Amino acid sequence: MDVRTKPREIGRKSLDVEALKRSFVEWLVYSVGKDLRSATRRDWFATAALAVRDRVVDRWMDTTRAVYAQDAKRVYYLSMEFLVGRLLTNSLANLGIMDACRVAADGIGVRLDDVIEVEPDPALGNGGLGRLAACFLDSMATHHLPGFGYGIRYEYGLFEQRFEHGWQVEYPDNWLRFGNPWEFPRPEVLYPIQFYGRVEEVRDGSGRKSYRWADTEKVFAMAFDTPVVGFGGQTINTLRLWSARATSDFNFGHFNEGDYLKAVEQKVLSENLSRVLYPNDATEVGRELRFKQEYFFTSASIQDVLRRYGQYHSSFDQLPEKAAIQLNDTHPAIGIAELMRLLVDQHGLEWEHAWDITTRTFSYTNHTLLPEALEAWPVRLVERVLPRHMQIIYEVNARFLQRAKRSTGDLARIQRLSLIDEHGDRRVRMGNMAFLGSHKVNGVSALHTDLMKQTVFADLHQEFPDRIVNKTNGITPRRWLHQANPPLARLISSRIGQSWITDLELLADLKPKADDETFQEEFRRAKRQNKKRLAAYIARHVQVDVNVDSLFDVQVKRIHEYKRQLLNLLQTVALYNDIRDNPTKEWVPVTKIFAGKAAPSYQMAKLIIKLINDVATVINQDPVVRGALKVVMLPNYNVTQAEVIMPAADLSEQISTAGMEASGTGNMKLALNGALTIGTLDGANVEIREHVGADNIFIFGLTADEVRELRQGGAFHPREVIATNPRLKRALDMIASGVFSPDDPQRFRPIVESLYNTDHFLVTADFEEYCNTHAAAVELYRDRTGWTRRAILNTASVGWFSADRTVKEYASEIWGVTPVLPGSAEPAEAAPPLPDASREGGSRGDAPKDGGDLEAAE
Template sequence: MDARLNTREIGRKALDVEALKRSFVEWLIYSVGKDTRAATRRDWFTTAALAVRDRVVDRWMDTTRGVYTQDAKRVYYFSMEFLIGRLLTNNLANLGLVEACREALDGLGVRLEDVVDVEPDPALGNGGLGRLAACFLDSLATQNLPGYGYGIRYEYGLFEQRFEHGWQVEYPDNWLRFGNPWEFARPEVLYPVQFYGRVEEVRDGAGRKSYRWVDTDKVHAMAFDTPVVGYGGETINTLRLWSARATSDFHFGHFNEGDYLKAVESKVLSENLSRVLYPNDATDTGKELRFKQEYFFTSASIQDILRRYMQHHSTFDALPEKAAIQLNDTHPTIGIAELMRILIDQHGLEWDKAWDITSRTFSYTNHTLLPEALEAWPVRLVERVLPRHMQIIYEINAHFLTRIKRNSDLPRIQRLSLIDEHGDRRVRMGNLAFLGSHKVNGVSALHTDLMKQTVFADFHQEFPDRINNKTNGITPRRWLHQANPALSKLISSRIGNGWVKDLSQLTALAPKVDDEVFREEFRRAKRHNKKRLAAYVARHVQVDVNVDSLFDVQVKRIHEYKRQLLNLLQTVALYNDIRDNPTKDFVPVTKIFAGKAAPAYHQAKLIIKLANDIANVVNQDPVVRGQLKVVYLPNYNVSQAEVIMPAADLSEQISTAGMEASGTGNMKLALNGALTIGTLDGANVEIREHVGEDNIFIFGMTAAEVQELKQGGGFNPREVIANNPRLKRALDMISSGVFSPDDPQRFRPIVESLYNSDHFLVTADFEDYCNVHAEAVELYRDTEEWTRKAILNTANMGWFSSDRTILEYARDIWDIQPVLAAAE
């Protein structure tokens, strides 16, 4: 008789309401240790999460078993960020259990909404890069594609943003304070990661050289696994995050000597590696910690991939046919040198063989054309922290430059080199990522074309078939089905719910623009979402906003190229217009901002302060009579975005043309029926193609015009300002202290930067932006026409599903196939 337990027969795995209710009570009593009378909302969240997790684990194991049984090729997505958001609502929705869970909790006297609100946002990312990675994991599982996410289990993540007197202040985001019921600790999955030391050259009896990396400091990487539930629950993939563990937790000798801090010093220093996302790299110690973090998780991940691979294979010949490693930006690029080191130093492969395997295994996604965002680490730092890897990078460079010297002049060789020899010598991680990958992709059509013309022009000439485009996408599960239930239900009532897995089906909504009843229901859904956001605003920043006003939304990381400053200048100009014309009938506008600035990015933090100071003045001015409100919501994260996106009327995508690689906030907002006002930058170009030129508000210079203006050297911001009275007046008000009477000089650095250089061409685009913004606001008066355009935005956003993006990656880059779970 087979004594093995068949998990499918365990009652608490059932999906009906009564089974869920029994499961909740069991978990509450026997794991949380409370009864129903004493349980808090947090206890109920933990209970619900653990009960739902039960219903994931067997399918998770089936998925893993199926991939192993077929020895299928997997994709391994390396990313410093995974901004996954709350998982209870996501997993319930993807398993089809929302209503059953609500009913089961209702039967126990608990509201599902109260339970959901207790869950913290996992602090594993900052912005678009991490949210894209999370969308890709969702789509991989939904499309039954075998994939792992690899990253770092940050104890505190980025930071919790609070405002103190309008200034951003960073606090630890202790999201793990109460534990994480979704993750499985894997203490047995532990890999050593080395730093520092020196390299010894040794020769065998035949005189062949090899190298040993010795006298190193070591830290252990311990795995924590989170199941990633695909829609429908057929496939459950894995997000594996690494936590740093000291090789020695405690020095008893120091403790006995009374040096208690010294006794735990090694543990603290080692575990700092997984403490915080993006430590401030304005200092040398901050740079070193960040570089070590990147190596820490890539080394552990590669060791894990090779261990898994070697369970089925005795040589590394088939590695590129069984493993695809995707580098999400340059952060994990050191993995190229790490795989070379392991293959050569630990397994004895010849250089050419190792390089062939490595370059066919890796591929690289570029996310930026900004030179400062393409990482370049000081050679002296790499030599000290990873001396063997620096040797390997030198050798990779030598092989490459020897090959191209015959057809290249010195300037071209210098541009292509992995080492920037000017000034403080640096390792160009973008060049290494390009050279060590078989495919390199941009994330929008415009961005990919600009890659070929600018940052990777020489590499594109050398490898003309390597660059390809993969326009970003977003998961419709999180960003419409879950975030906007009012609109989601309306859509499903008209076209069925197949769109949740195939977003292209939204095109069936286009004819509904002529349906008066549908338009009214569409508006009702939007108004419901606006009321929800208005309540959120009142609760968090104590500002009452008019639900019937135009909700004008700019939510994203604060950076000068994203031009929140352009929006603020237009806000001041609009404020002046209202004050100058007290009897005019203005369309009420509510400006909504959210986003964090990097702790060391002083200009961005000053822009946040300016936004809050403008809000204080505008919102308290009785002359504007509620016709203009300005709101800056603190601590922007996925959960906040899920409230903002469905409520937005106007989506601000106003970056300097040629500087935003793609954007995904633009996609989320348009999918939820917001009209875009933006430049022809990033994916805005493709959004215009899909939604139609009449259903988007485009302004400003194109990327080509920006490039021509900068290269021509004829741009004079002082002259532009002098010729635009509205702009000059706004800048004069800001510089003279109208919005900062306590410190009139506070915003002089912002104003002076615009007068003296205006690198991001805020002044150049100001007039056109104001004019197009006025067109948008005026259109908002025409409720029926605005609704038609909003419906057409939603109906035509199907192409921007991350499912489409992932299927393109699978076909063109990874060469992976769907694998169905293998049930026992």
């Protein structure tokens, strides 16, 4: 054994109970600095994390060495969000040592479940975008695909949501308060990020023109690495997050003059870049900060990619064969201009050569058809903050439009193709930029991809008919069934073995069990166990007692008008009225469960949250209802809370306005855990219906084509629809008159007036069919056998919606990467440095020595 490469091979790396127990005690004493009597639960969490991390590092380095040895192509996944969830349970499960760790903890008087509860959710994301990124990292590592995630190490993340008198109030989510035992700081991996300044045109001795970005303000991006453990623990990939560091921490002169705030002003301003996820962009200052955040992490990531590539290659010709950069939405789209800047300005490539390399390296995932979510930055902002990039964008645009004009004389079409929106306040269309600079552009469900071709990218699709492809989203079965739902996971494994954990389509072997009475009873027992856990969680967090035998009707997602929490709530009020009108009827008890955050500046969404909480207060306190209906709004929705909710759900609400949800992944998680979907034909609901069968899903409402026709035809008049539907009108009248807000009867007038006057998201149009479909679902719930059969078929039929399948499709059809199994091979010989590479390098502008980041698992 070579102790230089395997310093803790003996004892400390073993996965057996005794070795784990010994590691726990050693880490507690020698790293945490406590003994067994004085240790708190938080001490034990740090101890357990460090002991588990110990067992990851050698495998992490083996993975890195294998990738270098084969000079393998890597995926670089750039995302503003990585909603990874708690890492202790994930690491234990993927290493296969959950039971051994539990026994080892018990042996020293510690309850592992108590320790797990101490870990905070890393506040690195908001919703589906960030959770998808985390699922993809898990799947890449599980299936040995060389993958690297790049994002921002937010100090406070989005925000912690609390309810005060029913209103959402945002508090800092200080998840790093007690440190993060999973991350490895890399102070030697430090890149300069520039802003502002001016651009100088210079010429060399031969008269060749080039550009120099001068008089800039700089900040450093410092790397923090977190290992991503694949299932089985054989491949460990990396999530690299960037933290902003000031070029000068402290101005001693200002301090001596007594201006203490000025002394640290530069440090504070610089480090704001990695302070908060999605700063409020309702102000110009907030918009600028968000734009700078996007460039900050994108520039650092691309500099890192080029530095790593340059260690073993002497020209950039092979970059597209060695690096696949995936843009997760438009947030990192400025990376296209950044790579062009680095290749042309820093490394001297000709424009056409650099553009060819750039377009073959990048690919772009679109996540939305909502115009406001397809970022468009004011030209004046880009010119001021990134003047050289604006020049590059102009050049890219001019060359592209010159080509486009050769095929069309349609001025309106040329204007739509342009990277610059010339209407009003001129803006840079980042969606068009991402599309033009990528060799593949993918949607995230079949319907979404078709709509991309027909709507937001119709003109670009005509120019590049082979560029748009579909890659329907998926979820990791490790997190969302194996870890989140142990009762059901054990039941499944007892019947078909454990191979489903890495090949989810094997769940299809459960289909014959759907009519097996014994299996049905065990399936119900697992569901009830999960419902009891959720009921206890609800009682603990919002002090509402819910009936475990009621139908758990769940809508958990970001609060947004297009997701139509309002439609669900209006049906809830209508059902409340029905129960009050017929109190002696034998009602199927229903528990409505909501959770989700509203963006701080999104006032209508925050008002919807207040309405949900006010409706819940009235219904839950009404003695006439007598438990037939309960309404719960859980605060601070995150991955950990979702892991409690998803396994307990009976009915999954996926009721967005058709044509507006790109895919959804909550729909997949809930169906996998045996919930029946009630939803529109939107996003991946279309494909879920195809897989589970029309009899095992509750579909209602307008289709995407019907929505488009209704909006364009001008024939939709919500006031007339409301007038013809007494149940809907009664519900709206109650909300408008203050039945749910007696302290302020006018509080919800904006919601009611919006529905009466415009109803852009067609809540009133779909209300009646939604109510009828919901009633059919509730009626089916009376039939225990019929409901359980359909629930089993949902679990058995959604194996295709695995992130493993999605990532493999990306790998073969977009990225061109193949699996690399860790081995003992030494890394390839380093190449001579690339021309001028040190000008954009690592530690304070200088590239690390060859192989330097290999020894630190990069």
